Amino acid sequence: MATGNVRYARYILFAVFGIVVIYLISTSSLPQYTEPIKSNAGQLLGGLTGGEKEKPAQETIATSRHFEAPTTTTTSHTYAAEPTSPNPKYGEVNELSPPAPGERMNATFVTLARNSDLWEIARSIRQVEDRFNRNYNYDWVFLNDKPFDDAFKKVTSSLVSGKTHYGEIAEEHWSFPSWIDQEKARQVREDMAQRKIIYGDSISYRHMCRFESGFFFRQPLMMNYEWYWRVEPSVELFCDVHYDPFKFMRDNKKKYSFVISLYEYVETIPTLWDSVKKFIKQHPEHIHKDNSMKFLSDDNGDTYNKCHFWSNFEIGNLNWLRSKAYIDFFETLDKDGGFFYERWGDAPVHSIGAGLLLDKSEIHFFNDIAYYHVPFTHCPTGEDVRVKLKCHCDPSQNFDWKGYSCTNRFFEMNGYDKPKGWEEQA
Numbered sequence: 291m292a293t294g295n296v297r298y299a300r301y302i303l304f305a306v307f308g309i310v311v312i313y314l315i316s317t318s319s320l321p322q323y324t325e326p327i328k329s330n331a332g333q334l335l336g337g338l339t340g341g342e343k344e345k346p347a348q349e350t351i352a353t354s355r356h357f358e359a360p361t362t363t364t365t366s367h368t369y370a371a372e373p374t375s376p377n378p379k380y381g382e383v384n385e386l387s388p389p390a391p392g393e394r395m396n397a398t399f400v401t402l403a404r405n406s407d408l409w410e411i412a413r414s415i416r417q418v419e420d421r422f423n424r425n426y427n428y429d430w431v432f433l434n435d436k437p438f439d440d441a442f443k444k445v446t447s448s449l450v451s452g453k454t455h456y457g458e459i460a461e462e463h464w465s466f467p468s469w470i471d472q473e474k475a476r477q478v479r480e481d482m483a484q485r486k487i488i489y490g491d492s493i494s495y496r497h498m499c500r501f502e503s504g505f506f507f508r509q510p511l512m513m514n515y516e517w518y519w520r521v522e523p524s525v526e527l528f529c530d531v532h533y534d535p536f537k538f539m540r541d542n543k544k545k546y547s548f549v550i551s552l553y554e555y556v557e558t559i560p561t562l563w564d565s566v567k568k569f570i571k572q573h574p575e576h577i578h579k580d581n582s583m584k585f586l587s588d589d590n591g592d593t594y595n596k597c598h599f600w601s602n603f604e605i606g607n608l609n610w611l612r613s614k615a616y617i618d619f620f621e622t623l624d625k626d627g628g629f630f631y632e633r634w635g636d637a638p639v640h641s642i643g644a645g646l647l648l649d650k651s652e653i654h655f656f657n658d659i660a661y662y663h664v665p666f667t668h669c670p671t672g673e674d675v676r677v678k679l680k681c682h683c684d685p686s687q688n689f690d691w692k693g694y695s696c697t698n699r700f701f702e703m704n705g706y707d708k709p710k711g712w713e714e715q716a
């Protein structure tokens with residue numbers, strides 16, 4: 291009897307010791323929350339500069355352990371044979387993925403989706419969580435023109451480490467405005483279908499583009515936040531995001547950001563620039579004196595060169611989108627009807643808005659956020675960045691320096707040096 295108790299107690303002690311050792315081993319390779327990698331120019335461009343050492347965050351994982359390491363050296367295989375179940379810590383998954391230290395921004399992820407997008411958005415969420423949010427636990431707002439069903443809510447809320455919110459879009463934000471001639475709009479769709487223009491015959495795609503251009507940031511749920519990060523179904527994140535991009539935006543006075551830029555399909559926006567010029571004339575007070583016109587136009591504003599930031603990825607400031615300047619801009623375009631008489635996308639609309647209304651220094655290119663949305667990849671230029679951030683993208687797929695990308699123009703406009711190694715990806 292007594293021997294049994296002693297053996298039992300010894301067994302428990304041994305098990306606890308094993309768990310502590312396993313915990314120590316596993317936490318020793320946890321990510322460190324550090325400052326973004328900076329080049330000489332202070333831009334987030336890739337190549338780590340020679341002597342620059344990783345600056346640990348004020349409170350690193352190592353210093354937050356509150357117990358002493360055991361003095362005896364053991365290897366993990368000693369314990370592998372021991373039973374691992376029941377594990378008293380089971381369920382506390384954050385034990386191995388502790389929250390990043392430091393303040394949190396007033397920020398949320400935002401996704402527009404249909405119920406049928408569930409498994410594709412689940413893939414996106416899983417990657418955003420694994421690469422970033424499991425350590426930051428930001429909220430996630432889901433928006434839909436129909437009510438989300440229980441399956442959608444259940445799966446997405448189980449994947450997101452922050453709070454989830456589900457909003458149904460009001461009809462006036464997802465319908466034809468009164469001034470649109472429905473017959474004219476119908477003929478356009480028929481014509482575009484015949485010319486095989488992508489989404490050319492779709493009504494819902496047009497509502498989606500108009501909604502993303504002018505309404506997502508004023509949804510009641512979005513009013514609770516200052517910053518957003520847009521995530522679409524079926525996207526991929528290829529590298530660890532080892533710092534808080536929201537905080538980076540705030541600290542560096544950024545309002546809008548991108549990872550991929552390219553030329554818009556001209557058939558979808560034949561008269562967009564006419565409306566933009568009308569806006570410039572009507573509201574010169576909104577045009578920033580240090581704007582990005584050079585990125586948008588090769589003839590000082592006479593014509594649009596079709597360059598835009600790809601808006602399926604965006605990290606941006608909601609209060610800017612809610613400003614009078616941006617609302618006046620959106621309303622001028624909306625009155626001209628091009629969301630329905632053509633097929634204006636929210637990407638050129640956001641991009642032209644950011645390009646004209648913001649100081650050019652307020653637009654940021656995230657080289658270190660590796661991203662894929664069919665059919666383009668942004669894989670960071672600079673091998674040291676890719677290794678440090680545990681990237682799994684193929685650098686030869688990087689779109690940044692290819693002929694159809696506009697990122698080159700963004701660098702030229704800002705006078706940035708292109709990151710080391712860009713020539714190999716051109």
Ligand SMILES: Nc1nc2c(ncn2[C@@H]2O[C@H](COP(=O)(O)OP(=O)(O)O)[C@@H](O)[C@H]2O)c(=O)[nH]1
Pocket residue numbers: 401402403404407433434435436494495498521522523602
């Ligand atoms: N609720 C809802 N979301 C939509 C609809 N159409 C597109 N979306 C969402 O809008 C975003 C863009 O649509 P997507 O099909 O990815 O277009 P693409 O990226 O331009 O090819 C995605 O987040 C979609 O889930 C729709 O009819 N209803």
Ligand SMILES: *[C@@H]1O[C@H](CO)[C@@H](O)[C@H](O)[C@H]1NC(C)=O
Pocket residue numbers: 396513514515516609
């Ligand atoms: C977050 O930002 C929104 C919009 O600016 C604001 O209304 C809200 O009070 C802010 N919340 C916090 C906690 O600061």
Ligand SMILES: [Mg+2]
Pocket residue numbers: 522523602663
């Ligand atoms: Mg998409």
